[in-house]
Amino acid sequence: MNRALPLAGVRVLDLTRLLPGPLCTSHLARLGAEVIKIEDTGAGDYASPGVRRLTNAGKRSVRIDLKNPQGLAVLHRLCATAQVLVEGFRPGVMARLGVGYGALAAINPALVYCSITGYGQDGPYKDEPGHDINYGALTGVADQVGSAAGPALSNLPLADLMGGTLTSAMGILAALFDAQRSRQGRHVDIAMADAVLAHAVMPMAELLAHGETAPTGGDVLTGRLACYGLYATQDGRHVAVGALEDKFWHTVCERLGHPEWAALHRSHDPQVQARLRADLARVFMGQPLRHWAALFEGAQACVSPVLRLSEALEHPQLVARGAALRDAQGQWQLPSAVKFGGEPRAMAGATPAAGEHTQELLTELGYAAQEIAALQDTGAVA
CATH class of the missing domain: 3.30.1540.10 (formyl-coa transferase, domain 3)
Known part of the structure; x- marks a missing residue:
């Protein structure tokens, strides 16, 4: 018997950009959630085309100008229908726009509201900009990556993925589980720096045992x-x-x-x-x-x-597991990494163009065609 995916019926509003947040909500989509990607009417999500395709497949897309009062009203109406909202702006930005946790919890008390930032919602570095390399550096993790020849740069950004993506998903699911029972949501405050440090078990064990970590390349x-x-090897591999x-x-x-x-x-x-x-x-x-x-x-x-990615995609083990699959256009897709016993991997749908579902979603929210046209004319939505 085919069962619904675990997050079927959960609506997620995704206001994130680039990698950590979009990939987090992509994981939720592959577990059955309906994810609505909300972009502004200007630049929107400026991730590269490849990253955008891989992290936004299967979502619906709407463009809203949150600085426009009418656009803000649209988001408020969307929020009333959602169980989860994920955002990745600097602390205070969402509140200044009128869509901070307090404002949206007043509309929807059961809403799980996840904020993904580099350093969190408080502390002296909360307003500091940063990237994966900075969060690893500040937490002592970058010092432990590499060999005696020197530090290594990885194309698998640990802070972005372990912190911004997976830790956020964990926090969201825990808060969502509680909200199903209590009808009370939470503000999930994710700092990528916190998450990297929380997983630095090996160097921390060395520090506790010997009073200092091993030098780079010495653990x-x-x-x-x-x-x-x-x-x-002989052939350069x-x-x-x-x-x-x-x-x-x-x-x-x-x-x-x-x-x-x-x-x-x-x-x-x-x-x-x-x-x-x-x-x-x-x-x-x-x-x-x-x-x-x-x-x-x-x-x-x-x-x-040590395989190249193109080789790994064809490896018999990964093929047998369905860890990577081709879509109808023959393009590689990464399905959910979570495999439920006896069930096929959950494949995402197509990646939407920015604003592809604006009219459709507004209609579902009860806006009449004339109202939608007026919102588009004023630039509140696109």
């Missing part, structure tokens, strides 16, 4: 041990070795033809680890990636080829 997961790292446990490391040594390395696995001598790392680097450099992928396929050794 277990960043280069201290030769059994955990990336090694270059890389292989990932994650043999932290003895049983996996023994298999690695046997497959590489060096059983004598097994005893060096967890040596605390930095020189021993450096020599072992150099030996591993020399061996892996001797063959192309396809050789190592074949050698360790099914070996139960925690050794994997």
